[in-house]
Amino acid sequence: MRRILVSGGAGFIGSHLCTKLINEGHHVVCLDNFFTGTKNNITHLIGKSNFELVEHDITNPFFIEVDEIYNLACPASPIHYQYDPIKTMKTSVMGAINLLDLALKINAKIMQASTSEVYGDPIVHPQNEQYWGNVNPIGIRSCYDEGKRCAETLFMDYYREKGVRIKIIRIFNTYGPNMLPNDGRVVSNFIVQALQNTDVTIYGDGSQTRSFQYIDDLIEGMTRVMATDDSFTGPINLGNPNEFSILSIAKRIIELTNSKSNIIFKPLPNDDPQQRQPDISLAKDVINWSPVVQLDEGLRSMIQYFKEKTN
Ligand code: NAD
Ligand code: UDP
Numbered sequence: 001m002r003r004i005l006v007s008g009g010a011g012f013i014g015s016h017l018c019t020k021l022i023n024e025g026h027h028v029v030c031l032d033n034f035f036t037g038t039k040n041n042i043t044h045l046i047g048k049s050n051f052e053l054v055e056h057d058i059t060n061p062f063f064i065e066v067d068e069i070y071n072l073a074c075p076a077s078p079i080h081y082q083y084d085p086i087k088t089m090k091t092s093v094m095g096a097i098n099l100l101d102l103a104l105k106i107n108a109k110i111m112q113a114s115t116s117e118v119y120g121d122p123i124v125h126p127q128n129e130q131y132w133g134n135v136n137p138i139g140i141r142s143c144y145d146e147g148k149r150c151a152e153t154l155f156m157d158y159y160r161e162k163g164v165r166i167k168i169i170r171i172f173n174t175y176g177p178n179m180l181p182n183d184g185r186v187v188s189n190f191i192v193q194a195l196q197n198t199d200v201t202i203y204g205d206g207s208q209t210r211s212f213q214y215i216d217d218l219i220e221g222m223t224r225v226m227a228t229d230d231s232f233t234g235p236i237n238l239g240n241p242n243e244f245s246i247l248s249i250a251k252r253i254i255e256l257t258n259s260k261s262n263i264i265f266k267p268l269p270n271d272d273p274q275q276r277q278p279d280i281s282l283a284k285d286v287i288n289w290s291p292v293v294q295l296d297e298g299l300r301s302m303i304q305y306f307k308e309k310t311n
Contacts, residue, residue, distance in 0.1 A: 001050075003027045003065065005108075007058050007099060008072030010037030012178045013113070013171075016219050017070060018042060022051055029064060033057040036075045041178045058095035059087075062102060068226060069110040071099050074148075076115075078141065078269065079184035085143035092147030093154070100158040103165070111167040111226055112155050114235060117145045118170060121273040126243075128279035129170070129235050139271040152235065165230045169222060172239025172278045175298065176215030177305040187212065187299070190250055191306050194259035204268030206247025211277045213240035214298035217291035224287035232286060239278035240291040256299055 004021055008014040009030030014037065021028045022045055029052045030042060045051040056062055058073045074091050075081040081088040096112065103110040119127045120135030135145045158164040175187040183189075193200045221238040244252075250263050283289045 001025050001027060002067040003029070005029045005031060005064060005066045005069045006072060007031045007070070007095070008037065008074065008113075010034060010039060010041050010053075011072060012041070012076075012176070012180075012183075013174065013215065013218065014070075014072045015041035015178050016176070016215050017072070017222060018045055018051070020219050020223065022048060026050065028052070029054060029066065031056050031058070031062065032073070036077070036080050036180065036183075038180070058098055059090045061098045063105075064102070065106055066108050069099055069103055069108050070113070070222070070226070071096065071110065072113045074113070074144075077184045078144075081144040082140055085140075088143040089147045092144075092151045096151040096154045100154060100164055104158065104162055109165040109167070109226065109230070110155075111169060111222070112151055114152050114168050114170045115144075115148050116170055116172040116237070116239065116276055116278065117141070118149050118152065119276070120145060121271065122275065125275055126241065126277035126279040127237070129237060129282055136271050140269070141271045156233070159233055166233050167225050167228070168234035168236070169225055170235050170237045171218060172213055172237065172276065173210045174213045174215055174218050176302055181306060181309065186210070186246060186249065187253075187302065188306075190253045191257070191299070191303055192310070194253050194257040194261050195303070195306055195310060197260045199264040200250045200254060200261045202246055202250055202263055202265050203272065204246075205265065206250065207245055208268075208272060209243045209245050209275045209277070211240050211243045212249075212295060212298070213238070213291055214293035217293050221283060221287065221289045224289055228286060236282050236286065237278040237280055238283060239280065241278055241280055242295060243275075243277040244295065252295070253299060253303075256296070257303055
């Protein structure tokens with residue numbers, strides 16, 4: 001049994017990670033400022049003797065004795081990270097410094113939840129970990145993209161300069177239960193709209209692509225990366241290589257929900273990446289991992305979740 005800190009533990013990914021770690025018998029400290037996370041995501045854990053909930057903002061230093069730290073704290077949906085871009089940047093950069101200083105002090109292993117956004121609007125396709133990306137440093141997505149890139153730099157420098165045991169994972173678009181219905185990301189938006197028979201809103205012409213990974217696959221990959229030898233730092237891509245256009249996702253969700261919704265087209269936000277697909281060769285090699293949940297299966301379970309939630 002290990003003591004594990006999960007920052008951002010009340011969010012979408014964090015709540016699934018806390019649940020898995022608790023089920024494995026570890027002692028979990030869930031830290032969150034509840035900006036986009038909610039206690040509802042972790043109600044089933046509250047009261048368990050091996051679960052602690054701490055309300056804290058990682059832009060401020062924090063002290064605790066743990067063996068491992070997963071740093072997930074950061075809003076991930078464009079509407080939420082663009083709400084207060086300066087705060088988003090502070091969360092990525094100051095949050096990384098505070099948790100890396102903590103890891104250094106207590107000799108904990110620490111994982112950074114980085115993102116496929118570090119590849120920006122990629123020119124190389126699919127994206128492997130050697131690709132440095134194509135990111136606009138001054139656009140509306142930059143607070144998130146550059147904040148995450150800076151956090152990766154900090155992780156590598158704490159590793160090289162101070163010997164902190166780090167892991168960097170680059171997460172590609174992930175969906176599943178515990179996403180907020182008003183989260184603004186594409187899968188949650190489309191399912192909520194389809195269930196309510198309101199217009200399904202495509203930004204641009206829908207030809208842009210994403211590769212969608214179901215939450216259970218990601219959580220399995222994350223814990224496998226954490227268990228790797230200290231000599232492995234990453235970065236390592238975690239995502240599902242099956243790539244779909246946004247238009248095809250909209251049509252599929254309308255079919256699966258038997259919805260009467262119409263598809264409407266709205267302006268494409270600035271700097272919206274045109275394509276994204278992970279090369280997961282490294283994950284196959286190092287952690288013997290590849291996603292097992294395919295899109296229809298994942299969408300069905302998410303549709304069921306939102307049906308129950310909105311009833
Ligand atoms: P989320 O918004 O549901 O979760 C983020 C959590 O962090 C929330 O609980 C929020 O309240 C908390 N938080 C935000 N700022 C904080 C701060 N300053 N101090 C403490 N807590 C804070 O998002 P998610 O989808 O669960 O994403 C989790 C992590 O994974 C994020 O770091 C995100 O960048 C990364 N990621 C997610 C995806 C995805 O597709 N979901 C893709 C790439 C990377
Ligand atoms: N998108 C869309 N309609 C929506 C929400 C998103 O067409 O209601 C598009 C968005 O413009 C982007 C893609 O879907 O091209 C994925 O968006 P999301 O915010 O989920 O993830 P990200 O852009 O960060 O990969």
